[in-house]
Amino acid sequence: MNKEQCCVVSCEKPLDQEYWDAQYKAQATGWDLGEIAPPIKSYIDTLTNKDIAILIPGCGNSYEADYLLEKGFTNINVIDIAPTLVENLKQKFAANSNIKIILGDFFEHQGSYDLIIEQTFFCALPPTMRQKYVWKMHQLLAENGILAGLLFNRTFEVSPPFGGSKEEYENLFNGAFDFLKIDVAQNSIAPRANSELFFEFKKNAIEVHLYEFEGITCSGCMNTVTTKFEALNDVLNASMSTDFSEVLIVSEKEIPLKELQTIVSYDEKYKIKKI
Numbered sequence: 079m080n081k082e083q084c085c086v087v088s089c090e091k092p093l094d095q096e097y098w099d100a101q102y103k104a105q106a107t108g109w110d111l112g113e114i115a116p117p118i119k120s121y122i123d124t125l126t127n128k129d130i131a132i133l134i135p136g137c138g139n140s141y142e143a144d145y146l147l148e149k150g151f152t153n154i155n156v157i158d159i160a161p162t163l164v165e166n167l168k169q170k171f172a173a174n175s176n177i178k179i180i181l182g183d184f185f186e187h188q189g190s191y192d193l194i195i196e197q198t199f200f201c202a203l204p205p206t207m208r209q210k211y212v213w214k215m216h217q218l219l220a221e222n223g224i225l226a227g228l229l230f231n232r233t234f235e236v237s238p239p240f241g242g243s244k245e246e247y248e249n250l251f252n253g254a255f256d257f258l259k260i261d262v263a264q265n266s267i268a269p270r271a272n273s274e275l276f277f278e279f280k281k282n283a284i285e286v287h288l289y290e291f292e293g294i295t296c297s298g299c300m301n302t303v304t305t306k307f308e309a310l311n312d313v314l315n316a317s318m319s320t321d322f323s324e325v326l327i328v329s330e331k332e333i334p335l336k337e338l339q340t341i342v343s344y345d346e347k348y349k350i351k352k353i
């Protein structure tokens with residue numbers, strides 16, 4: 079089996095709790111490296127404050143957490159949606175007060191973290207959720223918080239994983255985060271050599287809001303709407319999900335919903351509301 083493929087059930091199925099739990103039950107975890115990814119290990123080695131609040135979303139077997147514990151970090155939080163996996167983690171890390179294991183949906187999670195580590199979570203989500211990912215990461219990070227880890231810079235014939243490119247990620251995160259680093263990782267494991275980017279993004283003190291959108295069915299209309307939003311004085315970046323159902327707006331000041339509704343009122347089909 080191609081190590082980057084993970085479907086044991088049809089990928090047409092929603093990538094929900096049932097899907098991910100089935101992967102763990104079937105031990106079809108082709109993404110699992112069996113160890114911490116070397117670029118993330120190198121990054122952790124640069125961290126000096128061992129008491130920062132760290133979150134690992136879509137944590138899987140959490141090799142990053144093993145390493146953080148080994149290095150003496152005291153506030154590690156891991157979250158995953160798959161109950162079978164989380165039950166195993168609870169046994170594995172039993173009685174260790176430096177790590178909290180959470181069963182749940184990352185997008186419903188509340189908290190405040192200094193560092194969030196990305197390791198094959200972004201690529202496991204349907205690309206329609208990418209705007210929501212940026213919004214939620216920004217929300218969960220404390221002031222000056224860091225989102226760091228690995229993102230694929232390639233595409234895949236079978237998904238998940240869903241790939242992407244440096245340019246796409248820069249457009250997506252633009253404004254909400256300051257790009258401290260985003261480069262091809264130099265010490266990836268051999269099967270992922272030259273196909274992943276190591277990135278370190280700092281949360282910007284800026285308004286990041288997500289809206290539900292209705293009425294768009296083509297990318298031409300999507301571009302018209304996002305261009306109109308981006309023309310507003312305080313807006314740094316506006317982007318729409320690939321299914322046209324959500325808009326992410328990054329701005330110096332929050333734009334009143336009424337103003338956004340007025341902008342799209344030229345087409346009566348268009349409806350926008352805050353999430």
Ligand SMILES: C[S@@+](CC[C@H](N)C(=O)[O-])C[C@H]1O[C@@H](n2cnc3c(N)ncnc32)[C@H](O)[C@@H]1O
Nearest residue numbers: 098109136137138158159160183184197198202
């Ligand atoms: C491709 S796996 C990666 C696991 C781990 N990070 C690794 O690299 O081995 C994606 C993980 O994200 C979890 N996941 C998917 N959607 C999630 C969500 N909405 N909230 C929390 N975890 C989720 C899955 O259960 C799975 O463990």
